[in-house]
Amino acid sequence: MRFLPLNSAQRQGLLGSAMLSLLILAIVGAYYLWGESYQARMLYAVFVNLLVVVGLQVFTGNANITSFSHAAFMGIAAYVAAICVTPIAMKAISLPDAPWGLNAFELSALSAALLALLITGLLGLATGLFMARLTGVGVTIVSIAILVIVHSIFLYRTDIFKGNQALFGIPKIFDLPQITALVIVAIFIARAFRESAVGLKLRASADDEVGARAMGVDVFKVRLIAWVVGTLFFATAGIAYAFYLGTISARPFYFNFVFLTVSMLILGGLRSVTGAVFGTLMISMGLELVRWLETGPVISGIKFPEVLGLSGLLLGVVIVAVMAFLPRGIMGNREIEDFVKRKR
Amino acid sequence: MLEISQLKVFHGVIEAVHGIDVSVSEGQCVSLLGPNGAGKTSTLSAITGTAKSTGSIRLLGEDMTRLSIEERCRKGIAISPEGRRIFSNLTVRDNMLMGGAMRRDRAALLSEIGEWFERFPILGERAGQMAGTLSGGEQQMLAIARALLSRPRILLLDEPSLGLAPQIVAKIFEIIRELKSRGITILLVEQNAAAAIGVSDKVYILNNGRISRQGAAAEFGDGSDLMDELTGVHS
Numbered sequence: 001m002r003f004l005p006l007n008s009a010q011r012q013g014l015l016g017s018a019m020l021s022l023l024i025l026a027i028v029g030a031y032y033l034w035g036e037s038y039q040a041r042m043l044y045a046v047f048v049n050l051l052v053v054v055g056l057q058v059f060t061g062n063a064n065i066t067s068f069s070h071a072a073f074m075g076i077a078a079y080v081a082a083i084c085v086t087p088i089a090m091k092a093i094s095l096p097d098a099p100w101g102l103n104a105f106e107l108s109a110l111s112a113a114l115l116a117l118l119i120t121g122l123l124g125l126a127t128g129l130f131m132a133r134l135t136g137v138g139v140t141i142v143s144i145a146i147l148v149i150v151h152s153i154f155l156y157r158t159d160i161f162k163g164n165q166a167l168f169g170i171p172k173i174f175d176l177p178q179i180t181a182l183v184i185v186a187i188f189i190a191r192a193f194r195e196s197a198v199g200l201k202l203r204a205s206a207d208d209e210v211g212a213r214a215m216g217v218d219v220f221k222v223r224l225i226a227w228v229v230g231t232l233f234f235a236t237a238g239i240a241y242a243f244y245l246g247t248i249s250a251r252p253f254y255f256n257f258v259f260l261t262v263s264m265l266i267l268g269g270l271r272s273v274t275g276a277v278f279g280t281l282m283i284s285m286g287l288e289l290v291r292w293l294e295t296g297p298v299i300s301g302i303k304f305p306e307v308l309g310l311s312g313l314l315l316g317v318v319i320v321a322v323m324a325f326l327p328r329g330i331m332g333n334r335e336i337e338d339f340v341k342r343k344r
Numbered sequence: 345m346l347e348i349s350q351l352k353v354f355h356g357v358i359e360a361v362h363g364i365d366v367s368v369s370e371g372q373c374v375s376l377l378g379p380n381g382a383g384k385t386s387t388l389s390a391i392t393g394t395a396k397s398t399g400s401i402r403l404l405g406e407d408m409t410r411l412s413i414e415e416r417c418r419k420g421i422a423i424s425p426e427g428r429r430i431f432s433n434l435t436v437r438d439n440m441l442m443g444g445a446m447r448r449d450r451a452a453l454l455s456e457i458g459e460w461f462e463r464f465p466i467l468g469e470r471a472g473q474m475a476g477t478l479s480g481g482e483q484q485m486l487a488i489a490r491a492l493l494s495r496p497r498i499l500l501l502d503e504p505s506l507g508l509a510p511q512i513v514a515k516i517f518e519i520i521r522e523l524k525s526r527g528i529t530i531l532l533v534e535q536n537a538a539a540a541i542g543v544s545d546k547v548y549i550l551n552n553g554r555i556s557r558q559g560a561a562a563e564f565g566d567g568s569d570l571m572d573e574l575t576g577v578h579s
Contacts, residue, residue: 007454008472009438197445200434204442207431214392214425215494216417216446271433333433333474 013195016337017188020277024187027281028180040176046284047179048241053264053280054183054190054273055233059226060262061270062199064206065136068258069143070234072150073124075253077116077238079154079161082170082248084112090169097159109173113239117232124231125224132223147258154250166247173243182240186233191273191335193229198222203271263319269329274336279329283318290314345370345529346391346498350399353386353553360386362553363399366531368498368546373520373530375540375561377570378550384533385426387550388500391531392416392423403497418446420497424487424504426533432476436467439475439486443493453493460489481512488519498529505536517543537567 006014024047031043052070060067084107086094091103107115127146131139154161161167193199202222205212209219242248260283268279296306322329346368353361361383368374376384389395393413401408408416422443431439440460444453461468464485470478475486484504491499501520505513517539524530524543534540541547541564549557549570564570 007437007441009435197441200438200441201445203438204431204434204445207433208429210394210413211425211429211431212442212445213413214394214417214423215442215490216414217442218414 007195010192010195012335012337013191014188016274016335017191019336019340020187020191020274021184023277024180024183028176031176042288044176044179044244046280047176047183048237048244049261049264049284050183050277050280051179051186051237051240052234052261053268053276054186055230055237056261056265057270057273057276058190058193058233059223059230060265061272061276062194062202062206062226063223064270065139065223066262067131067139067143068255068262069127069146069150070230070261071253071255071257072147073120073231073234074238074241074257075150075154075250076123077120077235078242078248078253079167079238080116080119081112081239082167082242083160084115085109085171085173085243086167086169087171094162094167094169095160099159102160109171109243113243116239117235120235120238121228121232124228124235128224128227128231131227132220147254151250151254154253161250164249164251166249168247170242170246170248172246174240175244179240179244182236186236187273187277189229190233190276193226194273198225202226259315259319263315263322266329267318267322269326269331269334271328271333272331272335274334275329275331278331282330283315286314286318287311345372345404346531347402347405348387348391348399351387351390351401352398353383353390354396354398355386360395360553361390361397361550364548364550364553364555366548366555368529368531370529371524371527372545373524373532373543374546374548375544376531376533376548376550377535377537377540377567379535382550383553384550385502386553388423388502388531388533391500392421414446417494420495421500422491422494422496422498423500424484424491424502426502426506428480428483428487430475430478430483430486430490432474434475435472436475436478436486437471439490440493443490444495446494456493460493464489481508481515484508484512484516485519488516488523492523492528498531499523501530501532503533503535505534505539513539537564537570541565541567 031039052074056070083102086106088104088106095103131142134142155163201212201217205217205219205222213219264279264283265276267283269275290311293304294307294310296304348366350363350365351361352359352363376387378384386395390397391401393411393416403419403421406419408419411419431442437457440457447453461471466482467486475483478486488504504516508516513536520530520532521543532540532544541561544561547559547561547564548555
């Protein structure tokens with residue numbers, strides 16, 4: 001067997017993933033015990049972001065190459081899943097002009113999700129063949145191009161995607177338990193990838209590409225694998241998004257969302273899966289706090305002014321401050337289990 | 345085992361090595377000595393495929409010149425590069441695993457890594473630490489162990505003693521002597537002539553990209569008469 005025995009880093013990876021899963025379960029548990037129902041929607045959104053940021057860690061984190069196209073892949077999967085799963089009767093109203101019989105069929109939730117994963121994965125493979133050949137900045141620029149192209153298609157093919165109008169009538173298939181399960185599976189997969197032979201080769205090539213090649217690493221191959229695996233994470237997030245909200249539009253799959261998720265990864269520390277999880281949770285909590293401050297609350301008798309746009313400002317400040325003072329993020333190279341294991 | 349002939353090495357338009365012949369036989373340790381800028385590292389780069397070159401490089405009779413860096417590694421060329429170049433953001437253990445990155449026999453690889461940790465207990469103690477936190481000598485031991493974990497046909501060592509304290513240098517050469525006694529074929533690039541000659545079977549002196557002298561190590565004595573050639577001063 002090629003994969004056995006597990007080396008010690010891989011055993012630690014299992015421990016770390018289990019610890020992060022407990023943290024996720026604790027958050028969900030706290031919601032069921034004390035939360036109010038409107039917070040379910042908030043928590044669901046945080047977990048969708050978590051899927052994306054953990055997926056970003058797979059390529060951007062391990063290869064240390066920034067990419068911005070994840071919102072595009074997420075959007076593609078969301079639309080594919082939504083169009084496939086929406087009942088024909090509903091599509092007669094929401095997509096009356098859809099070409100190629102898109103409004104004349106419907107699939108089960110499972111088939112819709114699998115088809116969305118397949119299509120997004122194939123697009124990931126097609127773009128990956130270019131991406132894996134490019135060097136650092138090239139990837140970043142091409143990824144922005146992909147984001148803009150896909151967004152333009154969403155906007156201008158209104159017969160299929162409705163543009164900035166909502167594509168409505170998607171049945172609600174997922175709820176908190178399903179996304180929680182997905183997040184936990186995603187954490188285990190991302191960590192397993194990081195500690196796998198491919199993940200290790202990718203991290204080594206990020207450190208010293210020529211050095212890694214001199215050890216027999218096919219850098220193109222490991223980058224391509226990571227790119228496609230990452231794409232599947234984004235697709236999963238997109239499907240989960242469409243399966244919960246009931247309506248989707250093009251706007252969320254664009255720059256705002258890209259910067260939100262990238263700053264989550266940067267804050268946590270892109271080299272570590274724990275960093276991806278912590279960064280997502282911290283920025284999500286921070287943003288909730290800021291949104292509350294934005295409205296001009298009354299704290300101990302003092303009325304604070306309304307400051308709209310504070311949340312955008314906060315994201316900018318977080319990116320700049322982390323880059324300046326904590327260039328490797330909160331976690332750096334560490335993972336959660338490093339806090340509990342004896343230092344050796 | 346390794347036959348290099350008429351090797352020219354280029355960095356952009358600059359020709360750093362002007363057509364040299366070097367041969368290393370199985371089980372031998374061969375030294376390539378010379379002052380800074382003589383073309384020693386360029387020669388090794390041509391062998392690993394990281395620098396452009398013309399001429400022929402044959403390993404066990406097979407031509408390497410058309411192969412990529414990673415294919416040459418698979419054919420059995422391993423290097424401990426100048427300045428160590430360990431993966432500083434990977435743990436010591438992950439660096440070792442990278443040495444055996446193309447091996448399929450995981451169980452054997454893990455047990456060999458265990459053996460290296462017994463040989464260099466300091467590396468074993470720091471197995472989970474980032475390799476960038478190691479001292480220069482420890483990094484050099486790691487770089488040598490990592491190169492050998494690919495089970496190479498030939499090991500290239502680029503200035504393993506560079507920047508290390510004298511007692512660490514002695515230890516590194518002790519390791520090289522031991523590797524040689526285990527039958528490992530070594531091509532050693534060094535500025536420390538005396539120590540290099542001490543472990544070598546054959547010596548080449550490289551000056552300004554040309555071989556100025558070559559012969560059995562015994563002909564070079566303790567290397568003290570090489571001072572002029574190695575400092576680049578011509579009397």
